[in-house]
Amino acid sequence: MEILVVSLTVFVLALFIGVEIITKVPPTLHTPLMSGSNAISGITLVGAILSAGSLGPQAATILGFLAVILATINVVGGFMVTNRMLGMFRRKD
Amino acid sequence: MGNALINLAYLASATLFILGIKGLTHPRTAVRGNQLGAIGMLIAVVTALVDQQVVNYVWIIAGLVIGSGIGALMATRVQMTDMPQMVALLNGFGGAASTFVAGAALLDALQIDLALITPQFIVATAASGLVGTVTFWGSLVAFGKLQGIVKDVRLPGAQIFNAILLVVALALSVWLIVDPTAVWIYWAIVVVSSILGLSLVFPIGGADMPVVISLLNSYSGIAAAAAGFVLTNNALIITGSLVGASGIILTSIMCRAMNRSLTNVLFGIWVPSDAADSSDDVYGGRVKAANAEELAMLMETARRVVIVPGYGMAVSQAQHAVRDLVNLLEERGAEVEFAIHPVAGRMPGHMNVLLAEADIPYDKMKEMDEINPSFEQTDVVIVIGANDVVNPVARTNPSSPIAGMPILNVDKARSIIVIKRSLSPGFAGIPNPLFAADNTLMLFADAKKGALDIMNALKAV
Numbered sequence: 185m186e187i188l189v190v191s192l193t194v195f196v197l198a199l200f201i202g203v204e205i206i207t208k209v210p211p212t213l214h215t216p217l218m219s220g221s222n223a224i225s226g227i228t229l230v231g232a233i234l235s236a237g238s239l240g241p242q243a244a245t246i247l248g249f250l251a252v253i254l255a256t257i258n259v260v261g262g263f264m265v266t267n268r269m270l271g272m273f274r275r276k277d
Numbered sequence: 278m279g280n281a282l283i284n285l286a287y288l289a290s291a292t293l294f295i296l297g298i299k300g301l302t303h304p305r306t307a308v309r310g311n312q313l314g315a316i317g318m319l320i321a322v323v324t325a326l327v328d329q330q331v332v333n334y335v336w337i338i339a340g341l342v343i344g345s346g347i348g349a350l351m352a353t354r355v356q357m358t359d360m361p362q363m364v365a366l367l368n369g370f371g372g373a374a375s376t377f378v379a380g381a382a383l384l385d386a387l388q389i390d391l392a393l394i395t396p397q398f399i400v401a402t403a404a405s406g407l408v409g410t411v412t413f414w415g416s417l418v419a420f421g422k423l424q425g426i427v428k429d430v431r432l433p434g435a436q437i438f439n440a441i442l443l444v445v446a447l448a449l450s451v452w453l454i455v456d457p458t459a460v461w462i463y464w465a466i467v468v469v470s471s472i473l474g475l476s477l478v479f480p481i482g483g484a485d486m487p488v489v490i491s492l493l494n495s496y497s498g499i500a501a502a503a504a505g506f507v508l509t510n511n512a513l514i515i516t517g518s519l520v521g522a523s524g525i526i527l528t529s530i531m532c533r534a535m536n537r538s539l540t541n542v543l544f545g546i547w548v549p550s551d552a553a554d555s556s557d558d559v560y561g562g563r564v565k566a567a568n569a570e571e572l573a574m575l576m577e578t579a580r581r582v583v584i585v586p587g588y589g590m591a592v593s594q595a596q597h598a599v600r601d602l603v604n605l606l607e608e609r610g611a612e613v614e615f616a617i618h619p620v621a622g623r624m625p626g627h628m629n630v631l632l633a634e635a636d637i638p639y640d641k642m643k644e645m646d647e648i649n650p651s652f653e654q655t656d657v658v659i660v661i662g663a664n665d666v667v668n669p670v671a672r673t674n675p676s677s678p679i680a681g682m683p684i685l686n687v688d689k690a691r692s693i694i695v696i697k698r699s700l701s702p703g704f705a706g707i708p709n710p711l712f713a714a715d716n717t718l719m720l721f722a723d724a725k726k727g728a729l730d731i732m733n734a735l736k737a738v
Contacts, residue, residue, distance in 0.1 A: 256344025
């Protein structure tokens with residue numbers, strides 16, 4: 185139960201930080217914000233790696249493997265496409 | 278000790294993610310912000326790889342290689358016009374990953390250590406499965422609609438059907454808490470959520486896609502946070518809630534910009550509009566068509582020009598032609614700015630990316646509230662492929678379907694040029710009196726051809 189409370193605390197505080205920062209992102213950058221936040225939501229990759237590499241049942245390993253693929257697409261695709269878009273905004277500086 | 282180190286590393290990546298998003302608050306710092314985020318991710322991945330729980334690297338490496346290949350291919354190949362589709366797919370993949378991670382964690386816990394299975398573990402697992410699956414299927418439908426493969430499907434009673442599905446999914450979740458060894462219940466939740474995801478997004482129309490994509494973005498974050506609760510991993514919880522917050526904020530911006538309530542968008546409700554004027558009443562004999570030469574003469578003396586881009590500009594890939602027209606006008610001494618409505622295009626900020634692709638500096642792209650007061654001092658407004666977002670009916674007719682929607686007040690400018698293929702209505706399905714206004718001239722052409730024709734005519738003047 186104590187762990188749950190700690191986790192909930194972290195969750196709620198992070199929500200507030202998120203609202204604080206993201207309202208400051210200008211509308212011009214809203215598309216890169218979405219693709220960039222997509223990339224970091226690929227953090228599920230961490231959980232996927234733990235499942236795909238642990239000594240669990242075969243089924244869990246396969247699910248982990250699929251999750252690693254999907255989350256990696258998110259991470260790599262998200263960061264790369266965001267970088268590509270942001271480069272366009274910077275060019276004229 | 279090892280555990281503390283691992284958690285510290287996750288804290289470092291979460292911090293880098295926050296700093297990364299902070300970088301996105303200005304175009305100058307944004308590239309660096311994105312790189313900080315990527316470094317944070319690298320730290321998190323390395324930390325997971327050295328975790329002592331990981332004993333077999335074959336599947337991990339295979340997955341990383343396949344995923345990186347697909348991701349890199351998507352990121353380098355995608356056209357800027359198709360960014361909404363790309364983001365929709367990425368949302369969906371994130372959701373599916375969370376569903377699989379939660380399922381795998383449940384299987385692992387059952388085999389390795391039953392003590393891990395607490396009610397909170399199961400609640401988080403069920404939440405991850407539900408939200409992740411809805412995100413996946415909802416995003417696939419959104420992708421299909423943006424791509425033009427999937428049509429809007431509206432069935433009577435869909436709302437009741439969705440409510441029943443949600444209740445069934447929640448009931449199954451309770452059952453899973455009571456009997457966590459019955460793994461099939463988890464997959465039953467996934468099946469029910471799949472149907473729910475499909476039936477939620479199928480009825481939603483194209484105009485509401487910016488809202489849907491933002492909302493699914495938020496869901497993918499919430500699913501990741503739920504997976505964080507399953508694994509008691511703070512990196513996932515923090516990141517998931519950041520993304521969840523980001524999506525919700527964008528969703529509410531989009532809803533406000535369309536004057537639609539979130540519930541109406543989600544349940545596909547359009548307020549019926551019996552008071553809409555017929556297009557004959559609005560247009561009858563009052564629409565003035567012009568050719569490029571006449572328009573060039575009008576623009577020749579303009580000191581201040583504002584361009585209003587819409588989805589039509591994206592469709593005809595006119596951004597480069599528009600850029601050339603802007604350069605020509607500036608060479609002739611005119612001041613040129615872009616007026617960008619929050620819901621122009623198919624996702625938040627879509628127009629800005631297209632214009633940036635054509636090398637148009639971001640300081641020329643003005644938000645609605647910033648540029649609206651300046652239209653009275655504007656000589657010429659050029660509306661390219663936009664319709665509903667410049668319809669003055671939103672201000673004047675309280676019974677119109679777009680009544681109260683904030684619009685760009687281009688009708689206050691001295692002259693308005695509308696480049697549009699025909700008088701066909703926009704997503705709202707209503708005629709636009711702006712096209713028949715005394716100070717409006719229509720150039721009936723594809724956005725790209727229209728911009729090029731005006732430019733060539735202007736060069737000849």
